[in-house]
Amino acid sequence: MQKVEKKKFSWQEFKASPQYFDKKSRTLNGTKNFFLALFRLIIIVGISYIILAPVIEIIARSFFSEADSVNPMVFTIPISPTLERYEKVLQYMDYLPILGNTLLYVAGVTLAQLLICSMVGYGFARYRFPLKGVFFAFVVVMIVVPMSTIQFPLYVAFRYFNVLPYAGIAAAFGIFLLVMGIRTRNSISKWVTIAAGAAVVAAAAIFAKQYIDGGSVPINLHRTVWPTFIMTIFGCGLRSGLYIYIFNQFFRGLPKEIEEAALVDGAGTFYTYFRIMMPNATPAVITVAVFSIVWQYNDSFFASNFTIPDSVLITQKLAGLVDRIANAEKIYSLREQRLYFNAGVVLVLVPIVLIYVILQRRFIEGVERSGIVG
Template sequence: MNIRDVRGYYEKISEIASDVTFRSRTLNKAKSVLLSIFKLIIIVGMSYIILGPVINIVSNSFFSPSDVYNPSVFMIPLSPTLENFKRAFTRLNYWSTLGYTMVYIVSITLIQILICSMVGYGFARFEFPLKKLLFGCVIVTIVLPAHVIMLPIYQHFRMWDIFGIIQAVTGKTVNLLSQQTPMYLMTLFGTGLRSGLYIYIFRQFFRGLPKEIEEAALIDGAGIWHTYFRIMLRNAMPAAISVAVFSMVWQYNDMFYARLFSMPTSKNLTFRLSTIQATIEFVDQIKDPMISQLAVYAGITLVLLPILIIYFVLQKYFVEGIERSGIVG
């Protein structure tokens, strides 16, 4: 990048820097060029810090076993191979696991959006006794580390029951562990993974919308539920999109609840990834951790791909959505 480019940059970047004090133009220009070079260095450096390990992982996933022990190989494999990907594909059972995972995270996300927007709307627009205290409780659910409630929740779903009704009828309680039902239940009742945060986002967003919209709807004869589903939920699209992205990404990456409820690994891609190395060492009889790690790298590449695609598709809406959704307020 030559200096003229950088200067062009700068002129676009900051009108703020122009002062009223009279300084010689050359000094100013030298300063601006220096400043933009400084910025460029920082941005490139920070980007490298983030991307470096990722590039390392991706390039390592193409390494063949001989490359691992060749000290002259760095980043670019001498004899690239797709062997690792093949192995990761079979051991992850990729397509089937991915399919189940997608169904799972998309349905959870839809429930999150529906429930959290409802609750957020309730907090934003209605007056009822103890409202402040209850909203304080929402904040508490954001702040409270999940591990403090993990044992009782584990036991709760281990012996799941509604007020003892099921036990009275069938004589024993239901074991909901080793399936995804606990997560669905918790999400349905607004206490899923980071639901508190989503409630907060929606509440802030609804508070920012003008009340006239609802008043007009009410005058036109729409009931409160009708107004909510037909009008308010549509207007909340920016907030809904940022919640959707966050929810999908975090649900996809969640290991805590997946481990706690011992969800089936055949239906959870990231959870399955965490056991892939052991599987490969055991099933494929590759005892060398350096080499089985290669397949893990390939697995990571495979696991990151879908979420990257989702992110790239939604990223434009996502950043805009956050800017408009009023996390800020």
């Protein structure tokens, strides 16, 4: 057996050795990383608190009984929780039918946004045409000039709504469909297109005739959902400019070879767009869909400017909820009225939070990959 010779430890020697340097930098790095992680944790927890605290507060207070609301000892967790708020709110808010209407309205607008904005974005991304730069500057104008600037002209436009120009546009679109239908060779889609075109032209003619027969009195479209749909179909819906921009950026990032292959295989322009480009644009579609659903649901600009009725939009219903309950139930204490309002807020937020939770992972991935910023 070999005897292990114990070496005398020399501080000087150790300091000069590479192990010392390694150890030193490792401890330094470790400390640095620890403090960075701590710093990050503090920031994250702090911001999360600021964001979540009011939400938790609202949820908690929607379960408060009257005794809890006046008891200064109660902090967030009620002593005698009650479901009375929810019962009353569900009853007076007409919750499920109106939520159904709201979701239909939001889904309809979102589908229109997706169709129109993706088309416009695709047109800008893939085709060259005269004045393209000017028109794209218009898209930027839509993003930069807020819609609230033109709130009053829009109010007037739909308060005294003139049907004729729109009937003209619809008729022109119908004729376009007819021509397209006559030119296509495929038998089924040919007749479908021709039928659709004829129907659109006929409908436009009937509307225009009724309007003129009625003495051309402008129609009041307020208190209906028509203003939102008309503006969205013409690409000027809520934040449409932003959506057009997102789609444009995304389509510009897709390789051109896809379309060239489609073209060689004999696909037409619109076939290529609907069947080949749109399925490839799923990340952008999800991004825009989430934005559109959430913002349309939360929207107050269209809702208040065109007085969209509270039977269609649940956030509008929420605004009048407290007064309705207070009057019907003879509740005069403002404090108790607020408790009902909290329950209403929770009920309004639940569906949109669910949609967000379901879609959020794909949404954030979509934002990262769709090149939203170019």
